[in-house]
Amino acid sequence: MPIKALESMIDEIVSIKLKDQRVFRGRLTRCDVYMNLTLSDAEELEGEETRAKYGSVLIRGNNILWIQIPE
Amino acid sequence: MPIKALESMIDEIVSIKLKDQRVFRGRLTRCDVYMNLTLSDAEELEGEETRAKYGSVLIRGNNILWIQIPE
Amino acid sequence: MPIKALESMIDEIVSIKLKDQRVFRGRLTRCDVYMNLTLSDAEELEGEETRAKYGSVLIRGNNILWIQIPE
Amino acid sequence: MPIKALESMIDEIVSIKLKDQRVFRGRLTRCDVYMNLTLSDAEELEGEETRAKYGSVLIRGNNILWIQIPE
Amino acid sequence: MPIKALESMIDEIVSIKLKDQRVFRGRLTRCDVYMNLTLSDAEELEGEETRAKYGSVLIRGNNILWIQIPE
Amino acid sequence: MPIKALESMIDEIVSIKLKDQRVFRGRLTRCDVYMNLTLSDAEELEGEETRAKYGSVLIRGNNILWIQIPE
Amino acid sequence: MPIKALESMIDEIVSIKLKDQRVFRGRLTRCDVYMNLTLSDAEELEGEETRAKYGSVLIRGNNILWIQIPE
Structure with a gap:
């Protein structure tokens, strides 16, 4: 199942596109079946540039x- | 689970981004699994400036x- | 739980921000777990000015x- | 509960604001827990003026x- | 219940306003509790003029x- | 029930209006109670002109x- | 059922239109009943041109x- 793919990425760097078109990148530290998830060392990107750094964030699924999964 | 991360932040200062792009900052006093939560000493921010102070607010999850979680 | 915070406010004056950015203020007379609630002496505000008075209203949660909770 | 407040208004004149900002006024003839409801003698208002008359309407909750409740 | 009001209208002509503000008129042939429904001889209206004729349509509730109910 | 009307249209040509106002036309090959459905020989229309051909598509209900049902 | 049609496409190249009108194309590697799915060798398209390459992505259903299904 697709959610299993997410769980297997714990501790990896992922990029997340939100509906408001913003992109977050950080280390995946927790996730659940609704795709609620936490990132550490999270940054908001604009193209490849960092727009803001947030430390740890909880994103509502x-x-x-x-979610771009590292290969 | 990500919600557990939120529960562990009770009594800490958190920043919350809403879908309408507004940001609230305050002390987390209660939360539930839908991310409904209450803040005390809540303020609405515009960048780093305070736009309004609300005392206690209940935000619908x-x-x-x-939610930016302090480290 | 956050909903308990709301229940404890019955008979108090609360301010409610809706998704369409309007603000209602009135005395909380009933509420449920979906945040459906009724206000008496309800008024719609524009900044600190009264824009309209509605008597009693039922707001769909x-x-x-x-919801700004009085302290 | 707030829905009980609605049920107690059966046969009364209520005003209903929809998400598209239109206002309906009419006599409440039926309602359920989702706030689905029927009005008789329903009219759509623009400020205090009647914009259209619809007879009976079923509004999806x-x-x-x-909903403005008469006092 | 309001849905019963809809069921009692089977075989009658109803007018239906959609969230995208379009209006359909036709003979109600089926409905369910989600307000999914089918119309025969359905037409889309612009004011009182027919904009398009569709024969039978299934509208997602x-x-x-x-829904304007004939009296 | 309205969904039964859809099921009875398997193998028929149907036209489907989406919320983004696009129209698809094709042969209905599968459907479920959420109105998820598959079309074969699907084309996207602009008025009566074909804008794109897609072969088989799965549309999320x-x-x-x-859905315009052939008579 | 339509979801079965999706499951039968595992390992095939599919094109996916999102609500924000973007199109992804890639090899379907996992899917569930909510249409959550993972693609490998995913690319975002603008017309027939590649706009960005993402490797593996998890798309929230x-x-x-x-979803355009190969024939």
Whole structure:
């Protein structure tokens, strides 16, 4: 299942696109079946540039468009 | 689970981004699994400036984009 | 739980921000777990000015952004 | 509970604000827990003026922002 | 209950306002508790003029704002 | 029930209006109670002109406004 | 059922239209009943041109408008 793919990425760096078109990148530290998840060392990106740094963030799953999974 | 991360932040200062792009900052006093939560000493921010002070507020979880967790 | 905080405010004056950015203020007379609630002596505010008076209103909980709780 | 307040208004004149900002006024003839409801002698208002008359209408509850309850 | 009011209208002509503000008129042939419904001889209206004729249509209930019930 | 009307249209040509106002036309090959459905020989229309051909598509039911059923 | 059609496409190249009108194309590697799915070798398209390459992505099902299924 797709959620299993997310769980297997714990401790990896992921990029997350939100419905408001913002992109977060950080280390995945927790996730659940609704795609609620926490990132450490989170930064908000604009293209490849860092727009803001947030430390740890909890993102509400229903705002997520897609998650780029490292290969 | 990500919600556990939120529960562990009770009594800490958190910043909350809402879907309408507003940011609240305050002391987390209560939360539930829907991310409904209460803040004391809540203020609405515009960048780093205080736009309004609200005392205690109850935020409905489904409006939340993300919550910045202090480290 | 956050909803308990709301229940404890019955008979108090609360301010409610809706998703369409309007603000209602009135005396909280009833509420449920979906944040459906009734206000008496309800008024709609524009900044600190009264824009309209409604008497009693029933607000559907899913429209609520946040509720300011008196301290 | 707030829904009980609605049920107690059967046969009374209520005003209903929808999410698209339109206002309906009419006699409440039926309601359920989702705030689905029927009005008789329903009219759509623009300020205090009647914009259209509809006879009986069934309004889907999830479109409702708030309902003004006569006192 | 309001849905019963809809069921009692089977075989009658109803007008349906959708969230995208379009209006359909036709003979109600089926409905369910989500307000999913089918119309025969359906037409889309612009004011009182026919904009398009569709024969039979199945309308998904969650798009419906309100249904005008013949008296 | 309205969904039964859809099931009875398997193998027929249907037109589907989505919430983003696009129209698809094709042969209905599968459907479920959420109105998730598959079309074969699907084309996207602009008025009566074909804008794009897609072969087979799976449409997520919650995007559907209405489905025109052949008579 | 339509979801079965999706499951049968595992390992095939699919194109996915999101509600924000973006199109992803890639090899389907996992899916569930909510249409949450993972793609490998995913690229975002603008017309027929590649706009960005993402490697593996997990797409949240509720953002999906439709999925083009290879024939």
